[in-house]
Amino acid sequence: MKSLLLASFLFFSSLFATKAQSKQPNILFLIADDWSFPHAGVYGDPVVRTPTFDRLAAEGALFTNAYTASPSCSPSRASILLGRYPHQNGDGGNLWSEFPNAHPTYVQILEKAGYFTGATRKGWGPGEFKVTGFEHNPAGKSFADFTAFLKERKAGEPFTFWFGSSDPHRDYVANTGIQAGMKLENVVVPGFFPDNDCVRNDILDYYFEIERFDRECGQLIAMLEEIGELDNTIIVMTSDNGMPFPRAKANLYDFGTRMPLAIRWPKKVKAGTVIHDFVNFVDFAPSFVEAAGLSKNSMSGQSLWALLAGEKQDRNQVFLERERHANVRKGDLSYPMRAVRNQDYLYIWNPMPERNPVGDPTVHQSVGQYGDVDHSITKFLIMAMEGKAEAGQPDLFQLSFGLRPEEELYDVKKDPYQLHNLADDPAFSEMKTVLRQQLLAWMEETNDPRFEDPRSTFWDQVRYTPDYQMKDIDWQKQIEEYRIRPPFGSVREIPCLPSSQQ
Template sequence: MEIVVGFVIRMHAIVLLLHITATCAQKRPNFVFMLMDDMGWGDIGAFGNPAKETPYLDRMASEGALFTDFYSANPLCSPSRAAMLTGRLPIRNGFYTSTYHGHNGYTPQNIVGGIADSEILLPELLKENGYHTKLVGKWHLGHQEQYLPLNHGFDEWFGAPNCHFGPYDDQTTPNIPVYKDLEMQGRYYEKFSIDRKKALSNMTKLLTDQALEYIQRMHDSETPFFLYWAPDSTHDPVYSSAAFRGKSQRGAYGDAVMELDYSVGMIIKLLKDLKLDENTLVFFSSDNGAAMLSNKCCDGSNGPFLCGKQTTFEGGVREPTIAWGPAFVKPGQISNQLGSLMDWYMTALDIAHIPLPSDRTLDGISLREVLAGGKRVERPLFHYRGNTLFAVRWGLYKAHYWTWTNSWEEFNKYGYEFCRGEYVANITTHTQMNYTSRPVMFHLGRDPGEKCPMKYDSEYDAAMELIRDAVERHQQDLVPGEPVLDVCDDAVMNWSPKGCEAIGDCLKSPPSRPYKCVWLH
């Protein structure tokens, strides 16, 4: 009898322990990171877009916190995304090129490098602490197998490793593959259709369905989760599904924004319906500013800010950012906190009570108290272009050590510049301007568009003293990572990704001939 009673007691204890474990796991906060592609600060109604075509994002902002002064860590996609997931500037995590001074680099499909194994990504730390992790959408941190998401902390992935450029002929250049986990399922412009002429594709709907299914499944299994949702329909060539085509007064780009807005609304609604809103933190932002190509007038808006993507002017790096989650975010906030996408790394670990890596310098800060309505944190932000520190913001002051838009070579060959319809003398030039001895400074409170450089007076001197001290401290512990954006090779393009055999879509690659990548800007 005693044996039976003891057995029953032990079984009861085990069941109770399992119940407590499951309950504790479910109480751990969930995280949803929504990162748009080339969406500008002025594209959302809550940030002042006059079309007012983003009701779901506007509601998200009213129920959460709208950040007016939030930045990417780089004015281009791949370095910005690498910084967000590592909490480290691209100069530290290696997402820069050393072969040009002050030029941007990214991960086209002929790039040899990718995210280093030595970098500790946020999903890795969350996974080690009991979280399930999924990326839905664009990766852009390297497309060779060793660099793909499932080798860097993600349990699942549906999306593409590169931009949806194309269509290509699959002979000189392969079309970009779309993956499910570690195996390709097809290619853009083939199985996954994009009609460039009509600006039509169902990709945003597919990515939204993937996100909704994942949230539902994690809820049903009572598993804490990290969802990184990274659609790319606002990146050239823009697209939307047929249900949204022609709905916006802003053209095809506006249609894409409207569909993304609707998708955000669906994700937030599901979190509420499942009562996961009580324990989920959602961040929304963009990887860099909207493209302001001078030969096109159909892309996004950076509001009052100078220039766009590729530049370290405000239009290139200030992002439309919203935080939402009733348990973590005081509703109705309009926050002037100086923030960075790198802060998401620190904030998630802080809220999840997971220790930070102690063997490296991190460049973000935790926004936990700010989200709850606490005081702003004074801090500098460093804006690099490639391997060079171009600008520093401290408070409302922004000092430019170097300025330019893009090269004369690119402008003369393609007609490209990145400051559509804007010109500031000796600032928005096609030649790199060196102001390191006496930086050009703007007061972003009085002059958010960076049109009128400050005079070299006592106000300038006081601000520059603070900024020089911040730069000196920053450079004292700066150890640049090994650059991963220097070498290209057509043989490493997406010829025969894993899984191509199963669907009969393996292509013949050319011989390997590594060469120095060409970055015109």
């Protein structure tokens, strides 16, 4: 009799545990590669079509002030996985680094707790992870696609899956946007670009890849619906850093750090929620771990669920940073930046202003001239503007490729493209001091090595894993050969030579 009761107890205990485990939420993390805010339909962009992102926003929460921890692939993704700021991740604060192994990722924590984990395409990276002891990419075991992952998953097993698209990273196939029916005249051109058809065409090609990412995300969500797991899955759709254009990606201005973000989870997120508070990508990992009922002890980020439930939090500002992006300065030098952004101002501290923020004007190792900016027709056209700034107009070459002062301050409401530095304006002296003190207090609190030693060479010396040597590019030839080719065999072909050479 006792043995029968014991057997019954064990059976029902096991059944209860299985059901309890099955109620743990799944996590589907959808991350683009180089997609900036506000390039989505729900944010009001007049051109790009993002029905999947817009749906998640309508059925969940839309964030208007979500910021990457660093505007560079590897450090951004490391902070997502670890819930820690880039300067807390050692080597992981650089692009093309080695993944740090001192603290667990949210994937490891969930896997240890019984989650089935996986990833496809671009996980953490670029860089190396096996040298620090990882058997697979820190984002999860590699699968060919979401279908293969779901086939291998056991029934009722909670899962976390990372879908890492390579869109809208460069290179682009020229004219894909315009040939998909998008209109040059509808593009909103950021104020730090020249406004001409060739730049507009480049932006359309970027939009084309955003739309492709959006479609693929929609296919994954449809699979969740088919297996009946949609409402038990936390779906996050975002990007790692800003668009691959000058003064965007690898910069702490908004087009480098401010990200599209939508989260759907009916259990915790009311449909149609809009969050204007500031959130940082270090908040993802503690949110996922907390949702699974697990400990997040080593993380610096703050879980998002209380915020999404309406709790008032201290989220009036966000702190940003970057170190070495590509290896584009003689001596393998980093370009350190730290910043604080609130609703009214962006304050940036450049502790080594003598270094070029976008790299040397001739190639050191990677990419080419000014190698922290991906090659593009937009980049080359701005390079062609060197020394040709018109009186009363912003010097676009200087803004993208010139040296910067140690301090920058922007009124983001009056100057949304951050073109006019107010750091030396006496009228903003008090505000600059307040923001500088906030930034330094955060650096001290989070043990940023640059608080004690602003000119630390730690990130200069971190290994850059590629061993290739790239060459300078003939950018003038690239301009000469670039043509806008509208669809349907139109006779109109638009060249991109600077006006002085046409």
